[in-house]
Amino acid sequence: MNSIRKSIHKFKREQAFRRDASLIEKNNACRVLIILHLYYLEEWDEIREYLKSLTCYPYKLVITYPVEMETRVRRLNITEAMDNVELQAYPNRGYDVAPFIFALQKENLDSFDVVFKLQTKGTKRRIFIYDQLFIGRDWFTNLFEGIVGEQTVHSVIDILMHQPDTALVAADNLLVSDPVYKVRIVQEELGKIGITVPDRYKFAAGSCFAASAKYLQKFLEDIRPLDLKAEDFHPMDAARGFSLAHLLERYLCIAVSAHGYRMQGMKVCGFRRAFRKPLEKLCRRFSSQRLLELPYHIDEHFFLWQLDNQFVLYRLRKVKLSQLMYFYPNPPQLLQMKDFFPYRYLKGDTKAYAEYCRFHEEHGLPSMSPERFDALIRSLSENGYDQKNIILISEFDTILDGQHRACWMAYRNGLDYEMQMLEVTILNARRAVEELIPRPVRIMLEKRYLRKQCIPDRKKV
Numbered sequence: 001m002n003s004i005r006k007s008i009h010k011f012k013r014e015q016a017f018r019r020d021a022s023l024i025e026k027n028n029a030c031r032v033l034i035i036l037h038l039y040y041l042e043e044w045d046e047i048r049e050y051l052k053s054l055t056c057y058p059y060k061l062v063i064t065y066p067v068e069m070e071t072r073v074r075r076l077n078i079t080e081a082m083d084n085v086e087l088q089a090y091p092n093r094g095y096d097v098a099p100f101i102f103a104l105q106k107e108n109l110d111s112f113d114v115v116f117k118l119q120t121k122g123t124k125r126r127i128f129i130y131d132q133l134f135i136g137r138d139w140f141t142n143l144f145e146g147i148v149g150e151q152t153v154h155s156v157i158d159i160l161m162h163q164p165d166t167a168l169v170a171a172d173n174l175l176v177s178d179p180v181y182k183v184r185i186v187q188e189e190l191g192k193i194g195i196t197v198p199d200r201y202k203f204a205a206g207s208c209f210a211a212s213a214k215y216l217q218k219f220l221e222d223i224r225p226l227d228l229k230a231e232d233f234h235p236m237d238a239a240r241g242f243s244l245a246h247l248l249e250r251y252l253c254i255a256v257s258a259h260g261y262r263m264q265g266m267k268v269c270g271f272r273r274a275f276r277k278p279l280e281k282l283c284r285r286f287s288s289q290r291l292l293e294l295p296y297h298i299d300e301h302f303f304l305w306q307l308d309n310q311f312v313l314y315r316l317r318k319v320k321l322s323q324l325m326y327f328y329p330n331p332p333q334l335l336q337m338k339d340f341f342p343y344r345y346l347k348g349d350t351k352a353y354a355e356y357c358r359f360h361e362e363h364g365l366p367s368m369s370p371e372r373f374d375a376l377i378r379s380l381s382e383n384g385y386d387q388k389n390i391i392l393i394s395e396f397d398t399i400l401d402g403q404h405r406a407c408w409m410a411y412r413n414g415l416d417y418e419m420q421m422l423e424v425t426i427l428n429a430r431r432a433v434e435e436l437i438p439r440p441v442r443i444m445l446e447k448r449y450l451r452k453q454c455i456p457d458r459k460k461v
Contacts, residue, residue, distance in 0.1 A: 037096035064099035094233030146171025167215035172265025
């Protein structure tokens, strides 16, 4: 962390100590437990500046981290930099949620009043999520300013100490509602373990919050029957999709209202958020969330796996089934309709389809099975093809979702049958920026660039 940012934290902290002196004195006996999951080690110096605001309370700091990073974490000399610190290494599974739960289970929560759950977040990212645009340090700053920022931390403690109906506090703009496709998945998955999920709920996106220790005791009681172990969580990777950690991240907040408490948001980064508003308005024009407004049903798991938080273009167009392609990764190849595994199954090649299903299962791809396909075949044969369950394709006629339905239609109507499909183009960062810039402005900039390339550098002539 550079010296300027460190000086700013120091100035704001000293200012807060004077401004909130009465709150600090009022709550100086508050027993604080801080559980920080340290993954991006370069953020430790700044996080330590945030944590200095809590040194006026009796606290314990528990730092969890992936066991593979043991040597690098030890080099930070954390135990020398702060008092009452405990380091705990865990397998790199379950993101920050699994280590938080395991660390929480080791503590006697009767010894604490307030628990802060913190985690590191990358500061070099651009993401449009929950209708908000986060660029660079935005995501990290919103998370930390919401609960341990110099302007908020003492108020957060006061709320949790003296408002018995409030169990959890986080940044106001990060207490968000899931879109409908995520709600359905959460309801489906948590329902399997006997947890009822309402149609509308809010949770702390980014999973940084402060909570009352009494509430977290009840949360641990709720999940005790699961008997969670590290092996129950998937290893961390770059795969898109839901996991047990994502489900528990939401249940941490869903259970608040289930136990008769409420959550409260702290308003932070107001100027920065206002500055982002015009850009967010532009981003919504290309957000994949627009697809949810169409009169079609898109599979929830596919949407989460492929379209979540993406920028897209879309259009309806008619396509011959013989034109369709499918990318199969083992070995990497583009298949034509006549070679699609579901189509071959319909033609009687059950062995190839079984191998296809096995590959999906072994590589964590969407679940396939002959039984599920047979059920779909019966449904389509009895009820016909419903256009609401539209087939999704790319701009290159590659099937994105609906391969089995397309194969059934080809088997029943022939490969030359033409039907309407939804073309969805996922935009990369560069193309998204190009699409966001109005066409006349884009043409003007391109002409200016071309003119500049044609004019020789006079200094070199």
